[in-house]
Amino acid sequence: xxxxxxxxxxxxxxxxxxxxxxxxxxxxxxxxxxxxxxxxxxxxxxxxxxxxxxxxxxxxxxxxxxxxxxxxxxxxxxxxxxxxxxxxxxxxxxxxxxxxxxxxxxxxxxxxxxxxxxxxxxxxxxxxxxxxxxxxxxxxxxxxxxxxxxxxxxxxxxxxxxxxxxxxxxxxxxxxxxxxxxxxxxxxxxxxxxxxxxxxxxxxxxxxxxxxxxxxxxxxxxxxxxxxxxxx
Numbered sequence: 001x002x003x004x005x006x007x008x009x010x011x012x013x014x015x016x017x018x019x020x021x022x023x024x025x026x027x028x029x030x031x032x033x034x035x036x037x038x039x040x041x042x043x044x045x046x047x048x049x050x051x052x053x054x055x056x057x058x059x060x061x062x063x064x065x066x067x068x069x070x071x072x073x074x075x076x077x078x079x080x081x082x083x084x085x086x087x088x089x090x091x092x093x094x095x096x097x098x099x100x101x102x103x104x105x106x107x108x109x110x111x112x113x114x115x116x117x118x119x120x121x122x123x124x125x126x127x128x129x130x131x132x133x134x135x136x137x138x139x140x141x142x143x144x145x146x147x148x149x150x151x152x153x154x155x156x157x158x159x160x161x162x163x164x165x166x167x168x169x170x171x172x173x174x175x176x177x178x179x180x181x182x183x184x185x186x187x188x189x190x191x192x193x194x195x196x197x198x199x200x201x202x203x204x205x206x207x208x209x210x211x212x213x214x215x216x217x218x219x220x221x222x223x224x225x226x227x228x229x230x231x232x
Contacts, residue, residue, distance in 0.1 A: 001110060002038040002180070002218050003122050003137045005188055005210040006155055009033050013201050014063050017078060019162045019170040021229045022065040025075055027154040033063045033080070034155055035190060035206060037124030037135050038218060039108060057106040059083045059124050059135065061198055064154075065162055067172065067229060076160030076172070081197050083126045098165050102197070104128060120183060122215050125192075133192025137215050139183035151212050152182050163226070173226035180216040188213030 011024055011031040018024055024031055037059040060082040067074045082101045084090050090101035105127040112120040123136035146153040157179060163171045188210050195203045 001122050002036060002156075002216040003124060003135050004155055004214055004216065005035045005135055005137070005190060005206075006032050006151070006212045007034075007205050007208075008211045009202070009205050013205070017063070017080060017164075018065060019078060019164040020168060021170045021231050022067045022076070022078070022162050025064040025066045027064075027151055030211075031063070032151075032155070032211075033061060033202065033205065035135055035210075036060050036062060037108070037122075039124075056085050057108050057124055057126075059106070059126055061202065064158060067160070067162065069229070074160045074172075075158050076162045077158045078162050078164075080202065083197070085126075098171070099163050107132075120215065128193055128196060131193060133190070133194055135190050136188070137183075137185045137213055138187040139215050140186050141183065143181035143183050143215075143217050145179060145181055152184075152214055155212075155214075156180050156182065156216055161223075161226075162229075165228075169231065170229050171226040172229045174224040175221060176224070177221040178219045180218060182217070183215045185213035185215070 008030040014024060039057050040055065061080040062077045065076055065078055067076060079099055082099060083104050084101060085103065085106040087103040090103040094101050108124045110122050112118055120139045123134055125132045125134040146156055159175050161173045161175055165171055190206050194206060
């Protein structure tokens, strides 16, 4: 299950993070960042199962971009920082995609019925030094498909990832999954210190109430090998 807290921000805060060959994407004329928590299960790397590294939590801060390829507008995500609980996972991700992974102690909690309706509570937490940071959402009712043209659809249905490379290039990779159902949040919050992870400006954006928040049910996901995009 995915927790998604979304914040409208000044696009100037992200300008230096936009990979070459892409441009910032917007919804309703606003630029969003999302703090996302979820759990990987039965994870395989190139069809290989790695013992003790297949089930784990992740929390990431991301924003949204577009890349035009042969007339096709590909909507994708860029990760500002990704937190996982094991150093080996972080090391592989940094080595393969040059993504900004860090390993920290993590935990999660899911309470309530998943599909029958009623109150559902989902939270993910990570520890920085002696303190824990937490994202949490409380929902009511049953999940439903995202509405066409909704912010939930914009946030959840991105099928490309883009990562800036040390030499200034950009790697693009395809992400495949079926559309997710969502619960709308009755309550949502972030607590904790994130200045060291995200920098002063972006961390300040997370201190207020999110502009939207929801939980997605998730599904099987396939991430294809990355390829460098042509830059002209």
